[in-house]
Amino acid sequence: MKRTLIYTAVLAGSLFAMASCNKQLETTPQTELTELKTFEDVQSALLGSYEGFKSTRYYNNPAASGSASAWSALPDLMGDDMIEALESLGNWRVMSEMAFNADNIAVQLAFSQPYEIISRVNNVLQALPEYETGDTEAEAKTIRAQALAIRAHAHFDLLRYFATEYDRNSTALAVPYVTSFDPLNPLTILPSRNTVKEVYDRVFEDLADALVAFDEGGDPANNTARYYIDKTVVYAMRARINLYAKNWQAAIDDATLALNDRGLTNEEGYVAVFSTDTEAAPSSEVYWAIPSDNAITPGGAISGGNPSYRVATPLSDLIEDLGGAYDEPGVILFNQDGIGGFQRTIVDKYPGVNSFKVFRAGEMMLIRAEAKQRLDDATALNDLNELRAARGVDEGTETGDDLLDAILLLRRVELLGEGHRWFDLKRTTRIINRSECGVADGSSSNNCSFGADSRSWAFPIPFNDIRVNTNLVQNPGY
């Protein structure tokens, strides 16, 4: 009896060993998907592309973190309208002192995150054709339109940092324009930098295709919160790009198209743009907002209760003088106590968790005014005054260069804290002279002036990327 038992045990053991062969090694991921199997998956993948904008590398900007936040807080804190306060932990100092090198992590992330988003939309675009017929056709076209617009937007954002100049037909190097995603050969596809002109060409091509696809598929559904790109956003994208490219007439036309869809409102409308209460149904001035999803703080470095950067005194004084909607709480806060007894002026557009407004009507009006003035179109003053009126600010009668200065100055006021200043400097004067510098001025930064000859007006191509992709050519000076 006992012996039988033992034989059984031995046999059972051996059988166990055999049975557990290959089948036991078959495991599948339960929290990840390995391929986009259905149209619903493709829809989710489009949202995944949008989700890339929520990154701290792009539009999110947690306080005191030193995140790249390359298209939200960074262009402001690198500009001359922001002063690094004594409270700062110094996490963004290398950027605001324009002292970055090719191995800088923020530069690396500002380069990689747009491409991350681009790879996601390219993946969506590759998965899409089979759904562009039948029941799913319309929705698939709408997805295509959004994906193309996202691709153009991300490439243009790269160009803004990495190109040395913005002229429409410049042969200066911009960035590679990437239109495919090949997950199997990530190490061997090594694109070269396209010229500024080439990038513009393809950006405009993608945006034109996006408009066609929107015409075929319609605007995205359920878009009251303005989280998704529609035709108006594409016009706005083109208006901004044309402004940089100095395509003045095209900028005027596109801004007009956008403003025709969603124009300026009034003082309350401006303040409401930045209100956290209206995220689900924002002011009609908002074109495209990156959702907060109860987590994103787009202005941590420059806004809220304890930012590392405060508003420079001359601009603060100007805003106080202007008044109207611009000196309202919810837009700006004056006389906040700071370390060393310094009274701080703080941007209040992002008191905390808030969506980030990528495009809105105010910018369109400023683009149109500036473009008109560049063409010596006298109606530029009308646009400027229209904006002033909508903000409750006194209208003016400027002409010529004074008018251009007034437009550019109001641009600093209207768009303060929204990711424009450094790019505007780059495309205009290329001079930074911060008004306050050093501990005595209540600033923990000591390097505060930079001229047009600074290499830093174009970001370096990141060290690691140059290493692995020898087709990339470094920007001058690095």
Add this chain to the structure above:
Amino acid sequence: MRKFILYLTVLITISTSAAAQKAVSGKVVDEKDGSPIVGATIRVKNGAILGTTNEQGGFAVNAPANARTLVFTFVGYNELDVAIINGEMLVSMKQASQSLNEVVVTGYQTRSRRANTGSVSVVSIDDIRTQPNASFDQMLQGQAPGINVKTGSGQPGRNADVIIRGKGSINGSNAPLYIMDGVEIRAGDFSTLNQNDFESVTILKDAASTAIYGSRGANGVIVITTKKGRSGKMRLSYDGQIGTARLPENQLKLMNTQEKLDFEMNIAGNPYGWSPAEVEELRQINVNWNDFVFRNAGMQSHQISASGGTDKTTFYTSIGMYDEEGITVGTGIKKYNGRINVSHTDNNLKIGANLAGGWSNYTGTFEGDQSIGSALNTVIWALPYERAINEDGSYGESIQFPFWINPVEDLTENPNRSWQLKGTGNIFLEYKLPWIKNLTYRINAGGDYSQLEGFSIIKNGTQSARQNEAFGQDFRRNGEIARSLERRFRYTVTNSLNYKTSFGADEDHSLSATLFTEFVKNTSREFDYTAYGVLLPFDNEAGLVPGTADNGFIPVVGGGFPENNALMSYFGQVDYAYKGRYYLSLTGRTDGSSKLSPENRWTQYGSVGASWIVSDEDFYHVNFMNFLKLKASYGSVGNQNGIGDFPYLQQYGRGSYGGRGSLSVNRLGNNLLTWEIRSTLNVGADMEFFQSRLRASVEWYSSLTKGLYFSPFVPSTSGGNGALLSNNGSMQNRGIEASLGVKIINTRDFKWSVDMNYAYNKNTIKSLPNGQDFQLYKSFQALQVGKPFNSFYLVRYAGVNPDNGNSQYYKADGKTITEQYDANDLVVLGTSDAPHNAGITTAVSYKGIELSAFGVYSAGNYIYNNARFNVEYNGYTTSGFAKSGLTAWTTPGQVTNFPRLSETTEGSTTRFLEKGDFFRLRNIQLAYTLPTEVVSRLKIQGFRIFVQGQNLYTSFKFQGWDPEVSTVNNFDVNSNAAVSGAQYPSLKRVTVGVNLTL
């Protein structure tokens, strides 16, 4: 039956003895555990044999009336002279420590050290068992050459960082495999295991030794067996100790109130804008924050164990508790353990089970980071002129808020707790197959279950909650609760068939061959959430209010299946010996892993080892060297640890956008991904001199990891999150290991011994992916072909220019000095992994008194002192600041090493790179063991009392709490073990304890 014969022998002996005699009786036991020694020979000193001990170790002989001393001998034990006393004698014999008799446990089988061909170190667990450490791996430091243990954290229950013979992998795991009774366990679980239950600890280092562990053993294996019962009279033991620990001195010197205010006013430009009156007021407050954040911490441990059995069934059981307070306020661990090991033999069949359970209750704090939320950082950044506790008992607020919060409040009010429940056990069945002689079948099946519940709270109104609010996270304004539950289960089933035989003339040839199959499966489940708004007066979920879109208290829920993998293996081992002098062992193995694609899942490798006992040869006539063994081995081991469960698959992970779920590629697939293979050549010699008074061994090894698991930098333009794992590059570890043991004095009453070990490991990156020779790595580090892994990459600091107070740097050429920091001047410097490691133990004993000391030495590594950067950075003059700031440059001509404060401090320079060399007196112990006469009179089996000190002396230059920078890190995946921050000081501790055996 045997009893009767023994008795008869005794009778015969008596009858042949001379007339005048006296009766002597007593018992002979093993000194170590008190188990009876059966068959020990008893004779009169310089006289005749009187008899042997019986089954219970007892004896009753008649000695000549004039005899004063009896001599006891037994194979494998030291000869012992004992004075004859009236009444029952209790004779404790000590096992001979000659290496040849030592047994090497490899987990699957045991071999004598003589026959072993590989590189193996046996840890003398008995010498270190009583060290008060909640996590056993901490004790391994310095115990054997080639094992590098970092114990820098003094946080109770934290596991150590253990590396055997250098790091062999970049993105794969470098942690060794821990095997307890044949079952894999995790290092993190040592805090819920009881080292008092461990019987042997063996470290397997070369390929010949680890090959049978296959892919799991690529980074070395630490094999633990737990105590078995012994037949004979039941022994009941109590082991206990209590002690206290205190804070060491921080070598990073900070300013006191007077210094800080002088600094702020005279050097830093009065950043707070204090008026003279305010300065006077602040000068009256001088707070040493260490007094509030740290404390003297107690510890106690108690264990009761019992062991015994019959000749067929034996058991060992224990129950223990361990309670250790951390020196940081609020931290500590309490653990409770139970174990039962049983085995039963019946003819050809042996079955047994080892079962252990543990429960630990842990409160910790964050360490190893640069976070402003970590109390161990904020204690350093505190202002000495601000109060920790106000006169009314409330926690002090700071002018630095919200960039700084009170660490005392944080530690006291907002604890991080966890509870671990762990059950581990195995059953085995061994059957000597009756129809083929010497053929044994064995099955060992074991499971390891652990359940970790984590809990943390930020109470409403605390500075931490207000900090989150101040930084714009409004939904965190009223505090939060996070709870997580992780359950892991691993089972291992091993079948083996062993055949042993001897043949040839005089049975000169002996052969042992074993075939194994093994299956290991890991699974786990995890769930966690963070909920906001702790508005009701409860410090648990009852305190939460429901979340609405309005109040924003929307909980975040996570979870999943962190582990889901399996490993299937078939392997065999052949050991051959000729004349007990020539040994050869071969292993071969095939492994299949679920972590790799079906096409690349299986791999084969093996090892060969040989040894030769030269001193047994007829031609060997070296008198002073009584033993010489030469050995060599070569073999390969695969690795697939630490690479995640599905590294070969392209994966889409979840996200959200606008309240809707989203999918995006979070890993690029690599169908070609296969095994990382580490091949090791090992040669060595074991030597014994002067009748084994001096023992030495030397080993040299060279290992090469090929197909290195490496996440190459993916061109940004390729997307896919840049997450790709590939087999690329290679890395070499080469080193020598030496150990030396000397019995300087070895008389009956007085003994003095010294044991030393030393290891040198040189790590070299041989190649990187795609023909690259360089790649940036973690913060401040880079990988370069020809240089060691974890080499620093910094600009060399060249002091301060006395004329203008500017920092100066060396250009890349190393000669030119510039004041301009330039990334093009970054150079690859030394490594953060110490190449030199040594341990030394010495013990002096006189009769029952023993004094032993154990020290460790480590040298050749560098640490980036980020903690110092944070108190020397020019932007942080408003926080606690390093004393060195008083020497900051202010006037032309001033010669100093601290640049002017108006210059932005560059981080990536060698100004903050420091050497990590240290010597530490890790343990010193004074013990007294009651002599056997007294013990037997007291009717007990043994009694020992000891007092010991841990880390009482450490010599180091590193400017921090401790030169061993912990690799434990909580948040930041990009942070680096080589970078200091939020150090939990290691403890200086004194304990007293007793071991009592009844």
